Amino acid sequence: xxxxxxxxxxxxxxxxxxxxxxxxxxxxxxxxxxxxxxxxxxxxxxxxxxxxxxxxxxxxxxxxxxxxxxxxxxxxxxxxxxxxxxxxxxxxxxxxxxxxxxxxxxxxxxxxxxxxxxxxxxxxxxxxxxxxxxxxxxxxxxxxxxxxxxxxxxxxxxxxxxxxxxxxxxxxxxxxxxxxxxxxxxxxxxxxxxxxxxxxxxxxxxxxxxxxxxxxxxxxxxxxxxxxxxxxxxxxxxxxxxxxxxxxxxxxxxxxxxxxxxxxxxxxxxxxxxxxxxxxxxxxxxxxxxxxxxxxxxxxxxxxx
Amino acid sequence: xxxxxxxxxxxxxxxxxxxxxxxxxxxxxxxxxxxxxxxxxxxxxxxxxxxxxxxxxxxxxxxxxxxxxxxxxxxxxxxxxxxxxxxxxxxxxxxxxxxxxxxxxxxxxxxxxxxxxxxxxxxxxxxxxxxxxxxxxxxxxxxxxxxxxxxxxxxxxxxxxxxxxxxxxxxxxxxxxxxxxxxxxxxxxxxxxxxxxxxxxxxxxxxxxxxxxxxxxxxxxxxxxxxxxxxxxxxxxxxxxxxxxxxxxxxxxxxxxxxxxxxxxxxxxxxxxxxxxxxxxxxxxxxxxxxxxxxxxxxxxxxxx
Numbered sequence: 001x002x003x004x005x006x007x008x009x010x011x012x013x014x015x016x017x018x019x020x021x022x023x024x025x026x027x028x029x030x031x032x033x034x035x036x037x038x039x040x041x042x043x044x045x046x047x048x049x050x051x052x053x054x055x056x057x058x059x060x061x062x063x064x065x066x067x068x069x070x071x072x073x074x075x076x077x078x079x080x081x082x083x084x085x086x087x088x089x090x091x092x093x094x095x096x097x098x099x100x101x102x103x104x105x106x107x108x109x110x111x112x113x114x115x116x117x118x119x120x121x122x123x124x125x126x127x128x129x130x131x132x133x134x135x136x137x138x139x140x141x142x143x144x145x146x147x148x149x150x151x152x153x154x155x156x157x158x159x160x161x162x163x164x165x166x167x168x169x170x171x172x173x174x175x176x177x178x179x180x181x182x183x184x185x186x187x188x189x190x191x192x193x194x195x196x197x198x199x200x201x202x203x204x205x206x207x208x209x210x211x212x213x214x215x216x217x218x219x220x221x222x223x224x225x226x227x228x229x230x231x232x233x234x235x236x237x238x239x240x241x242x243x244x245x246x247x248x249x250x251x252x253x254x255x256x257x258x259x260x261x262x263x264x265x266x267x268x269x270x271x272x273x274x275x276x277x278x279x280x281x282x283x284x285x286x287x288x289x290x291x292x293x294x295x296x297x298x299x300x301x302x303x304x305x
Numbered sequence: 306x307x308x309x310x311x312x313x314x315x316x317x318x319x320x321x322x323x324x325x326x327x328x329x330x331x332x333x334x335x336x337x338x339x340x341x342x343x344x345x346x347x348x349x350x351x352x353x354x355x356x357x358x359x360x361x362x363x364x365x366x367x368x369x370x371x372x373x374x375x376x377x378x379x380x381x382x383x384x385x386x387x388x389x390x391x392x393x394x395x396x397x398x399x400x401x402x403x404x405x406x407x408x409x410x411x412x413x414x415x416x417x418x419x420x421x422x423x424x425x426x427x428x429x430x431x432x433x434x435x436x437x438x439x440x441x442x443x444x445x446x447x448x449x450x451x452x453x454x455x456x457x458x459x460x461x462x463x464x465x466x467x468x469x470x471x472x473x474x475x476x477x478x479x480x481x482x483x484x485x486x487x488x489x490x491x492x493x494x495x496x497x498x499x500x501x502x503x504x505x506x507x508x509x510x511x512x513x514x515x516x517x518x519x520x521x522x523x524x525x526x527x528x529x530x531x532x533x534x535x536x537x538x539x540x541x542x543x544x545x546x547x548x549x550x551x552x553x554x555x556x557x558x559x560x561x562x563x564x565x566x567x568x569x570x571x572x573x574x575x576x577x578x579x580x581x582x583x584x585x586x587x588x589x590x591x592x593x594x595x596x597x598x599x600x601x602x603x604x605x606x607x608x609x610x
Contacts, residue, residue: 024420026419027434027435028434028435039435041435042434042435042436042437043434043435043437043439045439046432046439046441049434049439074420076414076416076420076421076423076424076427077420077423079423079424079427079441080423080424080426080427080432080441081432081441082391082392082395082427082441082442083388083389083391083392083395084388086387086388086391087387087388090387090388108414108415108416108450109381109413110413110415110450111381111413112478112480112482113480114331115329115379115381115382116381118381118382118384118385119381119384119385121385122381122384122385122387127351127385127386129332129333129347129348129354130332130333130344130346130347130348131347132347132348134348134350134351134354136351136384136385136386136387137387145413145415145450145452145453146452146486147450147451147452147475147478147486147487148450148475148478148480148482148483149478149480149482149483149484149485149486149487150482150485151480151481151482152478152480152482170452170453173417173452173453173454173457175417175418175453175454175456175457176456177417177453177454177455177456177457178453178454179454180454180455180499180503181451181452181454181496181499181500182452182454184489184491184492184496184499185491185492186489186490186491186496187489187490191486191489191491191496194485194486194489195486198485
């Protein structure tokens with residue numbers, strides 16, 4: 001079986017785009033036509049909210065599955081629906097895989113030792129009890145927060161590696177306040193560069209034929225100069241780039257994330273695609289598809305796959 | 306209604322101990338007597354694993370509810386059972402509250418803006434859809450990872466504050482590799498001290514009559530000198546201290562976490578109490594209760610409540 005990075009590169013090459021569609025369902029923004037069987041403006045229960053999320057995301061997956069290679073699920077919005085949301089997320093991840101999509105579970109999980117392993121096992125479908133394996137989620141990659149240090153990252157890497165999956169470590173995030181800790185300078189370097197070095201070093205032992213390892217990095221599109229700088233610092237690391245579209249960054253600002261062959265980065269665009277239509281528009285599918293094609297065209301100017 | 310810090314202090318005073326019992330269920334360590342109806346050594350399904358976790362934790366809650374004031378649930382082990390685990394965790398948090406226990410959900414969640422709010426709403430039972438409120442979890446506090454900066458912390462604080470709940474931000478964690486990033490020095494200070502200052506500053510506007518605010522800090526017991534140092538740096542911040550017991554720190558090493566009135570810190574002890582008996586011991590309840598009383602007695606030497 002191909003390793004994580006090679007599998008991911010294959011998906012983006014086949015779709016001819018580094019675009020990743022981000023699924024961040026929010027009740028108020030979901031088409032009313034979808035919400036109607038679940039209560040309309042006001043849901044009947046959390047099960048109804050989860051039902052609407054599953055119905056909406058399931059249809060989005062069908063609409064984008066021959067247009068992009070990668071989708072990203074934001075765990076928080078499913079957690080907001082309690083166990084109903086988790087069950088919906090399990091089925092949606094499965095459906096994504098069946099549609100041939102590569103899946104990223106954006107949960108920003110973090111802990112140490114066996115607790116970190118428990119998160120990783122849940123994400124990658126490999127929880128083992130009494131020697132018997134039980135699948136929970138079937139994600140290809142998850143996002144991980146690095147504050148705990150390498151013993152907070154390694155259990156995720158080791159689980160991922162055993163299943164040809166991968167992780168994306170938060171290195172340079174896209175939010176306005178990102179610099180508060182990430183820009184702290186020590187030994188002449190900012191913290192996010194230290195994190196970057198650790199991530200890159202974890203890839204040294206497991207580089208696939210595409211030239212990348214299985215430990216990716218989240219690098220925000222809202223800091224273009226740092227994308228270029230981190231590309232040099234982390235030549236073996238795949239970037240997951242949020243902040244394109246709704247958060248304001250254009251395609252040109254993230255050109256530095258790619259290698260000449262178009263590999264090296266996955267560009268996430270959530271709300272600008274999935275909520276391209278207003279909630280009360282009857283035809284929400286065509287605006288969504290057009291927004292997806294528009295994002296692809298913009299990215300094609302800076303990344304040829 | 307009393308604020309977060311005052312509610313917490315009241316619970317520890319009533320129980321006369323800062324001890325917090327950590328619930329980190331692991332299939333292999335749960336008494337066989339509990340596992341029997343769920344498959345014995347090998348579970349039938351994830352629902353069976355979650356069933357055993359709920360049965361075990363539910364009984365532990367009954368055993369400790371008149372001995373301690375606070376319990377902490379490790380979200381990862383419930384996530385490992387998929388949506389079955391989440392449903393069990395929902396019921397266990399409710400049961401804890403009914404038993405009069407203060408609950409900490411240890412999920413180390415982190416994200417920004419509305420995504421962070423979604424996590425907080427799920428944790429504190431306040432998710433709102435179409436203007437209608439739906440409860441998920443009913444935790445009194447959750448743990449939060451700080452790498453994203455203040456805009457990754459503030460949405461949690463604002464949700465918590467509106468419900469007299471609180472958060473514990475990872476400041477100085479107890480794992481061996483904690484220093485890799487947390488010990489980075491900038492402007493003459495280590496990163497964890499910068500995080501500490503931010504946490505303390507968030508408390509300035511909302512100090513309760515006990516003298517503490519609603520933004521706590523996770524401060525590992527395995528670094529005693531730093532507990533003393535952080536107590537001075539964060540006089541208005543409650544500490545959640547892991548690493549006592551199974552991770553090797555003794556009561557004397559964390560004496561610096563408390564003020565003279567015994568307030569200021571919650572000391573977590575998980576495995577050493579809940580897994581005091583071997584899995585095949587028929588009587589596992591008495592060893593558990595004895596381990597709980599022993600931990601309380603040790604802490605009573607450094608903290609009088």
